[in-house]
Amino acid sequence: MLQIQHICKEYRTGKLVQKALDDVSLNLRDNEFVAILGPSGSGKTSMSLFTALSLSFNNLRTKKARTLLTSFAGSIGIIGISLILSLSTGVNNYIQNVEEDTLSEYPLQIQSTGMDFTSMLSADSGGSEDEEEAGEINVIQMVTDMFSTMDSNDLESLKEYLDSGDSGIEEYTNAIEYSYDVVPQIYLQKDEDVRQVNPDTSFEALGIGSSSSSSSMMSSMMSTDVFYEMPEDTDLYMDQYDVKAGRWPERYNECVLVLTSGGGISDFMLYTMGLRDSVELDKMIQQFINEENVEVPEDMGTYTYEDILGITFKLVNSADCYEYDEQYQIWRDKTDDTEYMKNLVDQGEDITIVGIVQPSEGANGALLSAGIAYPSDLTEHVVQEAENSEIVQKQLEDHTVNVFTNEAFGEESSQSDFDMNSLITVDERALQEAFQFDESAMTEGLSGTFDFSGMEGIDPGTLDLSGMLDLGSITLDLPEMPEMNLGDLMSSLNIQVTAEDMETMISGLMEGYQAYAQENPQADYSQLGTYFLNYLQTEEARTILCDSVKDIMAQNGTITVSGDQIQAMFQEILAGYQAYAAQNGYTDPEMFDDYLLEYLQTEEAQTILERWGGEIFQTNGEVWVTQDQLEALAGNIAAGYQTYASANGLPDPAQIDDYFMEYLSTEDAQQRLTQGLSTMIDTGSLRDQISQSMEGYMQELMASYSGTLGQALESQISSAMEQMMTQISSAMETAMTQAIAQIGENLQSAMNIDAEAFSNAFTVNMSGDEMAELFMSMNSTQDATYENNLRTLGYVDFDTPSGIDIYPKDFESKESVVNILDAYNSRMEAEGKDEQVITYTDVVGSLMSSVTDIIDIISYVLIAFVAISLVVSSCPLGRGSSSYQAPLFSPL
Numbered sequence: 044m045l046q047i048q049h050i051c052k053e054y055r056t057g058k059l060v061q062k063a064l065d066d067v068s069l070n071l072r073d074n075e076f077v078a079i080l081g082p083s084g085s086g087k088t089s090m091s092l093f094t095a096l097s098l099s100f101n102n103l104r105t106k107k108a109r110t111l112l113t114s115f116a117g118s119i120g121i122i123g124i125s126l127i128l129s130l131s132t133g134v135n136n137y138i139q140n141v142e143e144d145t146l147s148e149y150p151l152q153i154q155s156t157g158m159d160f161t162s163m164l165s166a167d168s169g170g171s172e173d174e175e176e177a178g179e180i181n182v183i184q185m186v187t188d189m190f191s192t193m194d195s196n197d198l199e200s201l202k203e204y205l206d207s208g209d210s211g212i213e214e215y216t217n218a219i220e221y222s223y224d225v226v227p228q229i230y231l232q233k234d235e236d237v238r239q240v241n242p243d244t245s246f247e248a249l250g251i252g253s254s255s256s257s258s259s260m261m262s263s264m265m266s267t268d269v270f271y272e273m274p275e276d277t278d279l280y281m282d283q284y285d286v287k288a289g290r291w292p293e294r295y296n297e298c299v300l301v302l303t304s305g306g307g308i309s310d311f312m313l314y315t316m317g318l319r320d321s322v323e324l325d326k327m328i329q330q331f332i333n334e335e336n337v338e339v340p341e342d343m344g345t346y347t348y349e350d351i352l353g354i355t356f357k358l359v360n361s362a363d364c365y366e367y368d369e370q371y372q373i374w375r376d377k378t379d380d381t382e383y384m385k386n387l388v389d390q391g392e393d394i395t396i397v398g399i400v401q402p403s404e405g406a407n408g409a410l411l412s413a414g415i416a417y418p419s420d421l422t423e424h425v426v427q428e429a430e431n432s433e434i435v436q437k438q439l440e441d442h443t444v445n446v447f448t449n450e451a452f453g454e455e456s457s458q459s460d461f462d463m464n465s466l467i468t469v470d471e472r473a474l475q476e477a478f479q480f481d482e483s484a485m486t487e488g489l490s491g492t493f494d495f496s497g498m499e500g501i502d503p504g505t506l507d508l509s510g511m512l513d514l515g516s517i518t519l520d521l522p523e524m525p526e527m528n529l530g531d532l533m534s535s536l537n538i539q540v541t542a543e544d545m546e547t548m549i550s551g552l553m554e555g556y557q558a559y560a561q562e563n564p565q566a567d568y569s570q571l572g573t574y575f576l577n578y579l580q581t582e583e584a585r586t587i588l589c590d591s592v593k594d595i596m597a598q599n600g601t602i603t604v605s606g607d608q609i610q611a612m613f614q615e616i617l618a619g620y621q622a623y624a625a626q627n628g629y630t631d632p633e634m635f636d637d638y639l640l641e642y643l644q645t646e647e648a649q650t651i652l653e654r655w656g657g658e659i660f661q662t663n664g665e666v667w668v669t670q671d672q673l674e675a676l677a678g679n680i681a682a683g684y685q686t687y688a689s690a691n692g693l694p695d696p697a698q699i700d701d702y703f704m705e706y707l708s709t710e711d712a713q714q715r716l717t718q719g720l721s722t723m724i725d726t727g728s729l730r731d732q733i734s735q736s737m738e739g740y741m742q743e744l745m746a747s748y749s750g751t752l753g754q755a756l757e758s759q760i761s762s763a764m765e766q767m768m769t770q771i772s773s774a775m776e777t778a779m780t781q782a783i784a785q786i787g788e789n790l791q792s793a794m795n796i797d798a799e800a801f802s803n804a805f806t807v808n809m810s811g812d813e814m815a816e817l818f819m820s821m822n823s824t825q826d827a828t829y830e831n832n833l834r835t836l837g838y839v840d841f842d843t844p845s846g847i848d849i850y851p852k853d854f855e856s857k858e859s860v861v862n863i864l865d866a867y868n869s870r871m872e873a874e875g876k877d878e879q880v881i882t883y884t885d886v887v888g889s890l891m892s893s894v895t896d897i898i899d900i901i902s903y904v905l906i907a908f909v910a911i912s913l914v915v916s917s918c919p920l921g922r923g924s925s926s927y928q929a930p931l932f933s934p935l
Contacts, residue, residue, distance in 0.1 A: 289398030
């Protein structure tokens with residue numbers, strides 16, 4: 044209780060002194076106060092500063108215990124409030140800095156292909172209890188929900204909206220960065236070798252790399268590239284890094300090496316920068332592919348800043364990697380042409396490492412990744428260089444035609460119109476010479492077989508050759524043996540075969556046919572000459588010859604001659620012919636008739652004929668042999684031999700082609716053909732072609748031989764009968780005996796294939812690499828669109844970004860940015876422009892939502908602590924009474 048005693052208060056009104064209070068005493072309890080009101084003009088109570096201080100000191104001294112307790116209680120509240128305020132301010136500032144650094148490292152990203160990963164992060168961990176049944180496992184639709192939100196974002200419209208200033212997003216962001224699908228083609232040139240380091244191709248054999256997927260999003264996830272573009276706004280990252288050596292890039296052709304927070308780089312970057320031999324890396328990759336033990340280097344070495352500063356790479360324009368083909372009107376991809384790329388890289392611009400930076404110790408985030416960072420000016424330079432190239436200009440001129448293949452987008456490649464003759468030139472003459480039929484081998488062993496002993500049985504008394512024949516009218520026209528033109532035979536076959544393979548196949552067929560002929564005597568023509576000569580010695584053949592000659596003589600007169608005289612004359616003529624043929628080098632059996640006729644026109648032959656004509660021939664007039672008589676004689680002899688061959692089981696020359704075709708249809712022939720063709724390309728499709736070609740040729744060849752037999756008999760006998768019946772008959776008999784007797788034995792050796800000539804017959808107009816370039820360029824259909832072609836060539840439209848990175852100032856600003864984007868989507872949907880609705884992922888917001896909850900809980904606890912402190916400080920620490928002697932105040 045507070046006691047106030049004897050309070051007095053006086054005041055003046057003019058000269059009059061009045062009392063407002065006169066000896067008033069009061070007793071006040073705790074939490075009570077008293078207000079004393081006086082009439083107007085009574086004034087206010089005041090005291091001097093010294094009096095007030097002395098009274099206050101006296102009051103504190105007399106109540107020092109209570110004063111100390113009261114001061115301590117009040118201090119608790121004041122100190123608590125101060126601590127809470129300072130802690131709250133510091134925490135808020137720290138959180139704001141962390142948010143800003145975090146958002147600089149993880150901005151709000153919008154890609155050209157949008158996918159909402161939030162559906163995976165926020166997927167319901169359970170299912171509806173009503174739908175669950177005992178023993179069943181609920182399926183959470185996580186991946187399906189994610190892919191259901193995948194769509195293409197119209198970033199061109201969004202960029203136009205953000206750049207217009209109507210969105211108001213600038214208030215909540217530090218920067219908005221636009222990225223483009225432009226990858227600088229960077230090569231490392233070391234000694235005489237070049238290696239592409241961006242985009243990296245080291246792990247393409249493993250299916251890892253930026254080029255392993257056509258999707259830009261999947262490419263970024265699978266990329267092994269160490270080169271990347273820095274944001275255009277340098278304020279986003281410069282404060283987060285310390286420059287260890289050199290400086291930041293200032294021009295488009297300068298880059299900086301970014302170290303890890305520990306000041307290191309990966310061993311892979313050593314190969315990228317050429318500090319270690321890339322062959323070592325390729326060897327490890329190949330060993331891994333082969334599932335072998337990978338030999339890794341034991342010591343990767345140590346390197347200084349000086350070793351890295353000044354390392355130079357080469358920049359290549361993507362459009363320069365294509366060369367126009369005037370003939371096919373396409374652009375060839377020359378990236379696999381080693382010499383071309385070496386020359387192109389050598390002429391490329393230098394890209395130099397001018398600085399080395401490392402994340403600062405106090406940095407809460409690191410915007411740049413460890414690797415080699417280049418400025419955004421390099422992207423603009425690459426696009427500008429591509430725009431100036433011819434191939435890009437042609438693609439920009441026509442949006443509907445694929446500049447690489449010169450065909451409309453979406454159309455199938457017209458490969459059927461491609462002229463393969465433009466790739467390979469075939470010398471038909473050389474090809475014919477490569478596949479030769481050695482006619483000399485066919486006639487080998489035929490010489491020296493002229494034997495007329497079998498004609499001794501002819502009765503000379505039945506012939507009356509009394510006159511001299513008109514030898515000047517003799518004409519020998521033995522049909523030529525059909526030439527085996529393998530050039531024509533093979534012209535219809537699309538094959539590639541070596542000389543050894545062809546010889547093996549044909550040798551096998553001839554060997555098989557000989558074996559077949561041994562089992563089928565009617566098809567064995569190896570003794571055809573002997574059989575025919577034996578037939579001429581039969582009574583039937585003699586009768587045909589004698590009757591025919593008698594008929595001819597009966598119509599022309601009477602001729603008498605002995606058989607010995609005829610034989611002696613023929614032997615002398617043929618001996619002279621042999622010497623004449625040897626002297627002139629006549630060895631072609633197909634030209635036998637021409638050679639013999641030529642010899643008969645010589646002075647030597649005329650002398651022999653005239654001498655023998657004067658000695659043995661006597662006639663009552665001239666003898667004339669008509670064409671009908673000759674044809675009848677030849678037909679009778681041929682028909683007689685066929686009857687003779689049929690009766691004695693001998694081969695019929697007219698059926699030689701049929702027999703060979705029958706052999707080709709046997710299992711042995713098919714096996715030999717299959718075995719011979721097994722080493723050739725596409726044996727299944729060529730089997731029928733070869734069989735048909737061989738069948739056609741053998742039919743022609745055998746038909747020619749069989750026809751030659753009949754025609755030669757007819758024509759040779761006709762010519763002989765015009766001049767000298769006996770001479771021509773013997774010559775024809777001998778010639779046919781020589782030709783047919785050796786056919787079966789010499790056919791195999793007669794076929795000769797010159798491997799070198801065959802190789803020279805084909806001229807490839809381009810190398811293997813050039814041919815591969817041509818076919819790859821003509822069949823380049825992967826992602827064949829107008830936009831993809833320009834992107835491949837390094838050209839983009841800067842109004843159409845492939846990605847947008849938004850850097851909010853803090854989490855509150857991020858929420859405002861999200862609201863702006865949501866409002867943009869709502870407006871597009873309301874306007875019916877669903878294709879302009881964007882899909883994005885607020886990954887940071889989803890990940891930091893729990894952190895925000897923790898911060899909110901801490902704030903609530905601090906607020907409660909402050910409230911408790913205030914309550915405690917306002918409560919009295921004890922109850923009691925006190926007396927206070929109020930002084931008397933006098934008006935001043």
